[in-house]
Amino acid sequence: MEGKLKPALQKAITFLDANDIRYAIIGGIALAHWGVARFTHDVDIKIHVPDVNYDSIRSKLRSAFPELARTEIPQNPLIVAVTIHDVIVDFLLALPGYEELIVERAVRFELEDLRAWVCSAEDLIIQKAIAGRAKDWSDIEALLIEQRGRLDEGYIENWLSQFAEALERPDILSDYHRFQEKMAGLE
Numbered sequence: 662m663e664g665k666l667k668p669a670l671q672k673a674i675t676f677l678d679a680n681d682i683r684y685a686i687i688g689g690i691a692l693a694h695w696g697v698a699r700f701t702h703d704v705d706i707k708i709h710v711p712d713v714n715y716d717s718i719r720s721k722l723r724s725a726f727p728e729l730a731r732t733e734i735p736q737n738p739l740i741v742a743v744t745i746h747d748v749i750v751d752f753l754l755a756l757p758g759y760e761e762l763i764v765e766r767a768v769r770f771e772l773e774d775l776r777a778w779v780c781s782a783e784d785l786i787i788q789k790a791i792a793g794r795a796k797d798w799s800d801i802e803a804l805l806i807e808q809r810g811r812l813d814e815g816y817i818e819n820w821l822s823q824f825a826e827a828l829e830r831p832d833i834l835s836d837y838h839r840f841q842e843k844m845a846g847l848e
Contacts, residue, residue, distance in 0.1 A: 666690065667775065669748035670704050674777050676725050682718070683709040685767035685780040687753070687788060692800055694770055695782045696807035699800065703749040707780065709764040710754050715739075722752050759820060763788070782808045787820045790833050798836065805844045814841075 689701025726743035767778035789797035
């Protein structure tokens with residue numbers, strides 16, 4: 662993990678654990694956990710919101726971390742972007758349903774003296790496929806290679822099918838299938 666990210670992540674996790682707020686690390690740090698090295702300059706954490714009380718969670722986060730980040734862009738009510746030790750930390754507030762599963766399915770990991778919850782490789786793939794940026798598909802390809810034979814393909818397929826239909830974006834599923842075929846050709 663990038664040297665300056667660890668203190669920011671540690672402070673965020675310490676706060677979340679002390680306040681019994683369930684979470685899952687996502688983004689570049691999660692990629693590294695699952696064996697895919699890619700430079701990242703920020704920390705992304707999906708936060709479970711008990712009783713859908715978004716105001717309470719936002720208030721707690723802003724009180725604990727008063728230095729807001731990205732103030733030049735319109736604020737998204739589902740993202741609390743703060744700066745901790747000169748690192749942007751995005752607390753992404755989970756919506757009921759699938760996003761809560763990301764947190765529920767998170768796995769515990771240890772990195773030196775840091776114990777934290779990271780999203781599953783499957784959920785990381787699903788989130789990246791929905792985002793659909795070129796770098797996300799590159800990350801998916803690397804995850805499929807690194808996690809070959811260890812992924813719950815049925816889980817991924819089920820959720821990508823649902824999102825493809827709900828978002829009216831069949832390309833999500835067809836692009837994922839294309840990457841699966843590519844990986845099968847490498848065997």
